[in-house]
Amino acid sequence: MENISLFDCHCDTALEIMRNGSSLYENSLHTDLSRGGKYEKYCQVYAIFAHDDFEENYRRSLTYLKGQLELHKDKVSLCRDTKDIAKAAMEGKCAAVISAEGAELLGCDIDRIEAAKAEGISSINITWNYENALSGTNAEGTDKGLTEKGKAFVKKCFETKIAVDVSHISDPGFWDIAEMGHPFYASHSNSRAVCGHKRNLTDDQFKAIVDCGGIAGMNMYSEFVGENANISDVIKHIDRFLKLGGEKNIAIGADFDGCDSLPEGIAGVQDMYKIYDELIRLGYGKELADDIFYNNAYRFYEKILG
Numbered sequence: 120m121e122n123i124s125l126f127d128c129h130c131d132t133a134l135e136i137m138r139n140g141s142s143l144y145e146n147s148l149h150t151d152l153s154r155g156g157k158y159e160k161y162c163q164v165y166a167i168f169a170h171d172d173f174e175e176n177y178r179r180s181l182t183y184l185k186g187q188l189e190l191h192k193d194k195v196s197l198c199r200d201t202k203d204i205a206k207a208a209m210e211g212k213c214a215a216v217i218s219a220e221g222a223e224l225l226g227c228d229i230d231r232i233e234a235a236k237a238e239g240i241s242s243i244n245i246t247w248n249y250e251n252a253l254s255g256t257n258a259e260g261t262d263k264g265l266t267e268k269g270k271a272f273v274k275k276c277f278e279t280k281i282a283v284d285v286s287h288i289s290d291p292g293f294w295d296i297a298e299m300g301h302p303f304y305a306s307h308s309n310s311r312a313v314c315g316h317k318r319n320l321t322d323d324q325f326k327a328i329v330d331c332g333g334i335a336g337m338n339m340y341s342e343f344v345g346e347n348a349n350i351s352d353v354i355k356h357i358d359r360f361l362k363l364g365g366e367k368n369i370a371i372g373a374d375f376d377g378c379d380s381l382p383e384g385i386a387g388v389q390d391m392y393k394i395y396d397e398l399i400r401l402g403y404g405k406e407l408a409d410d411i412f413y414n415n416a417y418r419f420y421e422k423i424l425g
Contacts, residue, residue, distance in 0.1 A: 131377030149375035221247035264291030307372030336372020
Protein backbone atom coordinates (compact mmCIF):
# COMPACT_ATOMS: atom_id res chain seq x y z
CA MET A 120 0.00 0.00 0.00
CA GLU A 121 3.05 2.26 -0.24
CA ASN A 122 2.15 5.64 -1.78
CA ILE A 123 -1.56 4.75 -1.98
CA SER A 124 -4.10 6.92 -0.17
CA LEU A 125 -7.75 6.04 0.40
CA PHE A 126 -10.77 8.30 0.89
CA ASP A 127 -13.78 6.04 1.39
CA CYS A 128 -17.07 7.95 1.20
CA HIS A 129 -19.26 5.36 2.93
CA CYS A 130 -19.17 2.53 5.45
CA ASP A 131 -21.69 1.24 8.01
CA THR A 132 -19.09 0.27 10.59
CA ALA A 133 -20.44 2.67 13.24
CA LEU A 134 -23.67 0.70 13.59
CA GLU A 135 -21.91 -2.65 13.68
CA ILE A 136 -19.39 -1.74 16.38
CA MET A 137 -22.18 -0.23 18.47
CA ARG A 138 -24.25 -3.41 18.12
CA ASN A 139 -21.50 -5.75 19.27
CA GLY A 140 -19.51 -3.40 21.48
CA SER A 141 -16.36 -3.83 19.38
CA SER A 142 -13.45 -1.50 18.72
CA LEU A 143 -13.10 0.98 15.90
CA TYR A 144 -9.37 0.39 16.02
CA GLU A 145 -9.31 -3.37 15.57
CA ASN A 146 -12.21 -5.72 14.85
CA SER A 147 -13.35 -8.63 12.67
CA LEU A 148 -15.50 -6.46 10.38
CA HIS A 149 -14.68 -5.14 6.91
CA THR A 150 -12.83 -2.08 8.14
CA ASP A 151 -10.99 -0.73 11.15
CA LEU A 152 -8.41 1.93 11.89
CA SER A 153 -5.56 -0.54 12.13
CA ARG A 154 -6.00 -1.82 8.58
CA GLY A 155 -7.05 1.51 7.08
CA GLY A 156 -4.14 3.24 8.75
CA LYS A 157 -1.71 1.36 6.53
CA TYR A 158 -2.61 3.63 3.61
CA GLU A 159 -0.46 6.72 3.16
CA LYS A 160 -3.49 8.93 3.87
CA TYR A 161 -6.78 7.47 5.01
CA CYS A 162 -10.11 9.27 5.31
CA GLN A 163 -13.21 7.29 6.22
CA VAL A 164 -16.78 8.58 6.14
CA TYR A 165 -18.71 6.75 8.86
CA ALA A 166 -22.45 6.58 8.23
CA ILE A 167 -24.80 6.70 11.19
CA PHE A 168 -27.66 4.39 10.26
CA ALA A 169 -30.61 2.58 11.82
CA HIS A 170 -33.23 0.09 10.64
CA ASP A 171 -35.78 1.18 13.27
CA ASP A 172 -36.20 3.43 16.31
CA PHE A 173 -34.41 5.91 14.10
CA GLU A 174 -33.81 8.84 16.40
CA GLU A 175 -32.92 6.74 19.47
CA ASN A 176 -30.50 4.55 17.49
CA TYR A 177 -29.03 7.61 15.77
CA ARG A 178 -28.17 9.03 19.17
CA ARG A 179 -26.79 5.73 20.50
CA SER A 180 -24.66 5.03 17.42
CA LEU A 181 -23.31 8.58 17.20
CA THR A 182 -22.42 8.55 20.90
CA TYR A 183 -20.65 5.20 20.60
CA LEU A 184 -18.71 6.29 17.50
CA LYS A 185 -17.59 9.52 19.14
CA GLY A 186 -16.53 7.56 22.20
CA GLN A 187 -14.38 5.33 20.03
CA LEU A 188 -12.87 8.33 18.26
CA GLU A 189 -11.95 9.81 21.62
CA LEU A 190 -10.58 6.49 22.90
CA HIS A 191 -8.30 6.18 19.87
CA LYS A 192 -7.53 9.85 19.36
CA ASP A 193 -3.85 9.08 18.91
CA LYS A 194 -4.82 7.23 15.71
CA VAL A 195 -7.85 9.13 14.40
CA SER A 196 -9.34 12.62 14.35
CA LEU A 197 -12.96 13.71 13.93
CA CYS A 198 -12.93 16.02 10.90
CA ARG A 199 -15.51 18.70 10.15
CA ASP A 200 -13.86 20.17 7.05
CA THR A 201 -10.98 19.51 4.69
CA LYS A 202 -8.58 21.55 6.80
CA ASP A 203 -9.17 18.99 9.55
CA ILE A 204 -8.69 16.15 7.05
CA ALA A 205 -5.39 17.61 5.84
CA LYS A 206 -4.24 18.14 9.45
CA ALA A 207 -5.03 14.52 10.33
CA ALA A 208 -2.99 13.33 7.34
CA MET A 209 -0.02 15.50 8.38
CA GLU A 210 -0.19 14.00 11.86
CA GLY A 211 -0.29 10.46 10.47
CA LYS A 212 -3.84 9.91 11.72
CA CYS A 213 -6.93 8.55 10.06
CA ALA A 214 -9.47 11.27 9.24
CA ALA A 215 -13.02 10.45 10.36
CA VAL A 216 -15.99 12.19 8.75
CA ILE A 217 -19.56 11.46 9.90
CA SER A 218 -22.68 11.17 7.76
CA ALA A 219 -26.33 10.45 8.51
CA GLU A 220 -27.84 7.80 6.24
CA GLY A 221 -31.52 8.65 6.02
CA ALA A 222 -33.08 11.94 7.11
CA GLU A 223 -35.52 9.99 9.29
CA LEU A 224 -32.63 9.81 11.76
CA LEU A 225 -33.25 13.52 12.27
CA GLY A 226 -37.02 13.14 12.14
CA CYS A 227 -36.89 14.71 8.65
CA ASP A 228 -36.86 17.94 10.66
CA ILE A 229 -35.38 20.98 8.94
CA ASP A 230 -34.88 22.64 12.31
CA ARG A 231 -32.45 19.89 13.37
CA ILE A 232 -30.02 20.32 10.46
CA GLU A 233 -27.91 23.01 12.11
CA ALA A 234 -27.71 21.02 15.35
CA ALA A 235 -26.60 17.96 13.39
CA LYS A 236 -23.90 20.03 11.74
CA ALA A 237 -22.74 21.28 15.13
CA GLU A 238 -22.39 17.75 16.48
CA GLY A 239 -20.22 16.67 13.56
CA ILE A 240 -22.58 15.54 10.77
CA SER A 241 -21.03 16.58 7.45
CA SER A 242 -23.27 14.68 5.01
CA ILE A 243 -26.89 13.52 4.90
CA ASN A 244 -28.50 10.87 2.71
CA ILE A 245 -31.98 12.21 2.05
CA THR A 246 -33.31 8.65 2.21
CA TRP A 247 -32.24 5.12 2.87
CA ASN A 248 -34.56 2.40 1.50
CA TYR A 249 -37.56 3.67 3.46
CA GLU A 250 -39.81 6.27 1.87
CA ASN A 251 -39.94 9.24 4.22
CA ALA A 252 -41.50 12.68 4.49
CA LEU A 253 -38.90 14.10 2.09
CA SER A 254 -38.84 11.68 -0.85
CA GLY A 255 -39.41 8.25 -2.29
CA THR A 256 -36.53 5.81 -2.61
CA ASN A 257 -35.21 3.19 -5.01
CA ALA A 258 -37.02 0.58 -2.87
CA GLU A 259 -40.24 2.34 -1.75
CA GLY A 260 -42.18 5.08 -3.49
CA THR A 261 -39.96 4.74 -6.53
CA ASP A 262 -42.17 7.10 -8.56
CA LYS A 263 -42.12 9.86 -5.93
CA GLY A 264 -39.68 12.75 -5.99
CA LEU A 265 -38.99 15.40 -3.39
CA THR A 266 -41.95 16.72 -1.45
CA GLU A 267 -42.11 20.44 -0.76
CA LYS A 268 -40.67 19.64 2.67
CA GLY A 269 -37.96 17.63 0.94
CA LYS A 270 -37.00 20.54 -1.28
CA ALA A 271 -36.78 22.84 1.73
CA PHE A 272 -34.72 20.23 3.63
CA VAL A 273 -32.21 19.85 0.78
CA LYS A 274 -31.95 23.62 0.36
CA LYS A 275 -31.22 23.97 4.08
CA CYS A 276 -28.49 21.31 3.83
CA PHE A 277 -26.83 23.27 1.04
CA GLU A 278 -27.06 26.48 3.08
CA THR A 279 -25.61 24.74 6.16
CA LYS A 280 -22.65 23.31 4.20
CA ILE A 281 -23.76 19.74 4.59
CA ALA A 282 -23.11 17.41 1.64
CA VAL A 283 -26.32 16.07 0.08
CA ASP A 284 -26.09 12.36 -0.72
CA VAL A 285 -28.45 10.82 -3.32
CA SER A 286 -27.51 7.16 -2.93
CA HIS A 287 -30.80 5.28 -2.23
CA ILE A 288 -33.11 8.10 -3.39
CA SER A 289 -35.73 7.54 -6.09
CA ASP A 290 -34.94 8.52 -9.66
CA PRO A 291 -37.45 11.42 -9.56
CA GLY A 292 -35.90 12.56 -6.25
CA PHE A 293 -32.46 12.48 -7.85
CA TRP A 294 -33.58 14.78 -10.65
CA ASP A 295 -35.34 17.16 -8.25
CA ILE A 296 -32.01 17.61 -6.43
CA ALA A 297 -30.05 17.91 -9.68
CA GLU A 298 -32.34 20.75 -10.80
CA MET A 299 -31.29 22.79 -7.76
CA GLY A 300 -27.93 23.45 -9.43
CA HIS A 301 -25.71 22.76 -6.41
CA PRO A 302 -22.92 20.15 -6.16
CA PHE A 303 -24.20 16.89 -4.66
CA TYR A 304 -22.99 13.31 -4.64
CA ALA A 305 -23.86 9.62 -4.60
CA SER A 306 -21.59 8.30 -1.88
CA HIS A 307 -21.93 4.61 -2.75
CA SER A 308 -23.49 3.99 -6.17
CA ASN A 309 -22.19 2.22 -9.28
CA SER A 310 -23.18 2.23 -12.97
CA ARG A 311 -26.64 0.94 -13.87
CA ALA A 312 -25.47 0.36 -17.45
CA VAL A 313 -22.91 -2.17 -16.16
CA CYS A 314 -25.09 -3.73 -13.44
CA GLY A 315 -28.81 -3.06 -13.81
CA HIS A 316 -29.65 -2.77 -10.11
CA LYS A 317 -31.89 0.24 -9.45
CA ARG A 318 -29.52 1.38 -6.67
CA ASN A 319 -26.97 2.22 -9.35
CA LEU A 320 -26.79 5.40 -11.44
CA THR A 321 -27.94 5.72 -15.02
CA ASP A 322 -25.56 7.30 -17.51
CA ASP A 323 -27.65 10.48 -17.49
CA GLN A 324 -27.59 10.61 -13.70
CA PHE A 325 -23.82 10.27 -13.61
CA LYS A 326 -23.48 12.98 -16.27
CA ALA A 327 -25.62 15.23 -14.05
CA ILE A 328 -23.19 14.55 -11.20
CA VAL A 329 -20.29 15.47 -13.50
CA ASP A 330 -22.06 18.66 -14.59
CA CYS A 331 -22.63 19.83 -11.00
CA GLY A 332 -19.11 19.00 -9.85
CA GLY A 333 -20.14 16.06 -7.69
CA ILE A 334 -18.78 12.54 -7.27
CA ALA A 335 -19.99 8.94 -7.26
CA GLY A 336 -18.34 6.47 -4.88
CA MET A 337 -17.70 3.00 -6.26
CA ASN A 338 -19.60 0.48 -4.14
CA MET A 339 -18.03 -2.92 -3.37
CA TYR A 340 -21.32 -4.70 -2.59
CA SER A 341 -21.44 -7.58 -5.08
CA GLU A 342 -25.15 -7.07 -5.69
CA PHE A 343 -24.33 -3.66 -7.17
CA VAL A 344 -21.12 -4.74 -8.94
CA GLY A 345 -22.38 -7.77 -10.87
CA GLU A 346 -22.94 -11.50 -10.72
CA ASN A 347 -19.89 -13.44 -9.50
CA ALA A 348 -18.20 -10.09 -9.01
CA ASN A 349 -14.44 -9.67 -9.05
CA ILE A 350 -11.97 -6.80 -9.28
CA SER A 351 -12.29 -6.69 -13.07
CA ASP A 352 -16.01 -6.05 -12.66
CA VAL A 353 -15.30 -3.10 -10.36
CA ILE A 354 -13.02 -1.69 -13.07
CA LYS A 355 -15.90 -2.01 -15.58
CA HIS A 356 -17.95 0.45 -13.51
CA ILE A 357 -15.02 2.86 -13.30
CA ASP A 358 -14.40 2.56 -17.03
CA ARG A 359 -18.05 3.23 -17.86
CA PHE A 360 -18.01 6.44 -15.85
CA LEU A 361 -14.66 7.45 -17.38
CA LYS A 362 -16.25 7.19 -20.82
CA LEU A 363 -18.84 9.71 -19.60
CA GLY A 364 -16.17 12.26 -18.69
CA GLY A 365 -15.87 11.32 -15.03
CA GLU A 366 -12.11 11.54 -14.48
CA LYS A 367 -12.63 14.06 -11.66
CA ASN A 368 -15.94 12.63 -10.48
CA ILE A 369 -15.25 8.98 -9.60
CA ALA A 370 -14.42 8.13 -6.00
CA ILE A 371 -14.65 5.20 -3.58
CA GLY A 372 -17.72 4.46 -1.45
CA ALA A 373 -17.09 0.86 -0.51
CA ASP A 374 -20.21 0.25 1.65
CA PHE A 375 -18.09 -1.87 3.99
CA ASP A 376 -20.01 -3.42 6.88
CA GLY A 377 -23.24 -2.54 5.10
CA CYS A 378 -23.13 -5.54 2.79
CA ASP A 379 -22.80 -9.31 3.08
CA SER A 380 -20.87 -10.08 -0.12
CA LEU A 381 -17.84 -8.46 -1.73
CA PRO A 382 -16.01 -9.02 -5.03
CA GLU A 383 -13.59 -11.92 -5.13
CA GLY A 384 -10.25 -10.73 -3.79
CA ILE A 385 -11.73 -7.95 -1.63
CA ALA A 386 -12.29 -8.98 2.00
CA GLY A 387 -12.16 -5.51 3.50
CA VAL A 388 -10.36 -2.20 3.51
CA GLN A 389 -6.99 -3.96 3.55
CA ASP A 390 -7.59 -5.20 -0.01
CA MET A 391 -8.67 -1.97 -1.70
CA TYR A 392 -5.12 -1.41 -2.95
CA LYS A 393 -5.71 -4.29 -5.37
CA ILE A 394 -8.13 -2.16 -7.37
CA TYR A 395 -5.58 0.66 -7.43
CA ASP A 396 -2.88 -1.74 -8.59
CA GLU A 397 -5.16 -3.11 -11.31
CA LEU A 398 -5.82 0.40 -12.60
CA ILE A 399 -2.08 0.95 -12.84
CA ARG A 400 -1.53 -2.43 -14.51
CA LEU A 401 -4.17 -1.66 -17.11
CA GLY A 402 -2.50 1.64 -17.98
CA TYR A 403 -4.95 4.13 -16.47
CA GLY A 404 -2.04 5.96 -14.84
CA LYS A 405 -1.11 7.00 -11.32
CA GLU A 406 -2.68 10.46 -11.52
CA LEU A 407 -6.10 9.02 -12.36
CA ALA A 408 -5.79 6.23 -9.78
CA ASP A 409 -4.86 8.79 -7.10
CA ASP A 410 -7.84 10.96 -8.08
CA ILE A 411 -10.27 8.05 -7.86
CA PHE A 412 -8.87 6.78 -4.58
CA TYR A 413 -8.49 10.09 -2.76
CA ASN A 414 -8.27 13.41 -4.56
CA ASN A 415 -11.70 13.59 -6.19
CA ALA A 416 -13.49 12.98 -2.89
CA TYR A 417 -11.24 15.45 -1.09
CA ARG A 418 -11.94 18.15 -3.68
CA PHE A 419 -15.68 17.53 -3.50
CA TYR A 420 -15.72 17.83 0.26
CA GLU A 421 -13.59 20.96 -0.02
CA LYS A 422 -16.31 22.56 -2.18
CA ILE A 423 -19.00 21.73 0.36
CA LEU A 424 -17.32 21.91 3.75
CA GLY A 425 -14.43 24.25 3.06
